[in-house]
Amino acid sequence: MPDLKFMVDGVEPARFAVSPLLNFKLRIENADREQAIQAIALRCQIRIEPTRRQYRQAEQQRLVDIFGQPERWAQTVHSMLWTHTNIVVPAFSGSTQVELPAPCTFDFNVASAKYFHALENGVAPLLLLFSGTVFYAAGDSPLQVDQISWSKEAAFDLPVGVWKQMMDEYYPNTAWLCLSRDVFDRLHQYKMDRGLPTWEQTVESMLP
16 A cells, blocks of 8 residues: 655746646655556645744734734634645655645635735645545555545645735736625715725725
């Protein structure tokens, strides 16, 4: 049975994607270097591990919306699910490297977008949890099937600058805010009643 080890060697924004996407450079090693892996149907859950870093005062203020006041963080700061992703890993022996895509959002109703946006620099600590099915050759059998152990995981520190660079490329000087339809209708009426030409001027007119 294959004994697989997973490591993340790096990450970079996907170029020319339809929506924001990070490609993690995932390295997979098999303990038996001679064993032929035919394919892997790989599933991955990516979690944010916020307790693995320190936060500046300005970051703490921006994270109140997620974790509450800093004095309560010992009770409120926990691991958060970011996203699920899956790929089919082609045949290899020994080790291979593949790109593991992670879709990203700039919707500030989503906790992950709030978290990444709140960080000024440094890294965002991640934990990648793996599962799936591995197809391999063993002995006289041309093909055997086994499940990847749920204990397989890999920690990775995502540079905050990479996330910010990606969002700046897709949404330069822009942020997204999702509103319920009734609130949008009221805001739209407010905009028309005052003859305001842009949404920026509409929101600015309501700010002190």
